[in-house]
Amino acid sequence: MDYGEEMKGLVGTVEAAIERLLPASSVPSSRLHEAMRYSMTAGGKRLRPVLVLSAAKLFATRPASDPVPASVALECVHTYSLVHDDLPCMDDDDLRRGRPTAHKAFDEATALLAGDALLTLAFSILSGAYGAYPALANSLVAELSGAAGSTRLIGGQMEDLLAERGAGASPAQLDFIHLSKTAAMIEASLAMGGLCGGASPSELGTLRAAGRDLGLAFQIVDDVLDATSDTPTLGKTAGKDARSGKATYVSVHGVDAARRMARERSDAAAAALGRLPGDTGFLRWLAGSLAIRTH
DSSP, X not given: OOHHHHXXXXXXXXXXXXXXXXXXXXXXXXXXXXXXXXXXXXXXXXXXHHHHHHHHHTTTXXXXXXXXXXXXXXXXXXXXXXXXXXXXXXXXXXXXXXXXXXHHHSOHHHHHXXXXXXXXXXXXXXXXXXXXXHHHHHHHXXXXXXXXXXXXXXXXXXXXXXXXXXXXOOHHHHXXXXXXXXXXXHHHHHHHHHHHHTOOHHHHHHHHHHHHHHHHHHHHHHHHHHHHSOHHHHTSOTTHHHHTTOOOHHHHXXXXXXXXXXXXXXXXXXXXXXXXXXXXXXXXXXXXXXXXOXX
């Protein structure tokens, strides 16, 4: 099977669903909805929603619910976090996914509200799409809100800011930050796909373990690319971590060790995925490709 083509097909499914599930730019308040769409349709890897869809497919022989709305809900939360991350009070970045960040394309207040609205929309999508299946709806809301809340995504962002403003981070603190941020959302992606597909509790545990390793691999490679690549290739400002004194896997461990750690985490994720039922080839390919990506 051509896994690259499968990836394109899944991304196409996600893009079509985003177009369908987001309010049109013409809906009042039109400027707010335009900003939401600007951020959501900027492209990007669509890694997290693709993980939702591909995890659900592992359990295709079981009674299942459509994972597409869950994938868009998760992408709404991920995009809101990027919009807020880029604000001047946070990482203060001008470029995201190859074009001006939301606060540069609009203004700070509009970007802030667009992020708020995307976060809220995520749970509206889940309640609307899975309302006929209350147990599933509850599980999906619990999974996403837990990953995105104060003890994980937002708490990790707080610790990241504190490390940047202080004396940096130890290896253990760095792992905590990114297990709470990047890994939490990738873990939730696989788990939400499993929930839609009808995965058992033990299978959900395996998906979450794979997601944690995959999330750390993704973040480590991000840190390496920030230190070794260029802005046009990345679609965001390269070298910014070092200039801002940000704690990264490169600053703490060095480039060579970071690359080795990414490969180890990617291999661990692929091994965990291989223990699941169904055809895990695409997910294992994806885990491997993340460790060697160039952007």
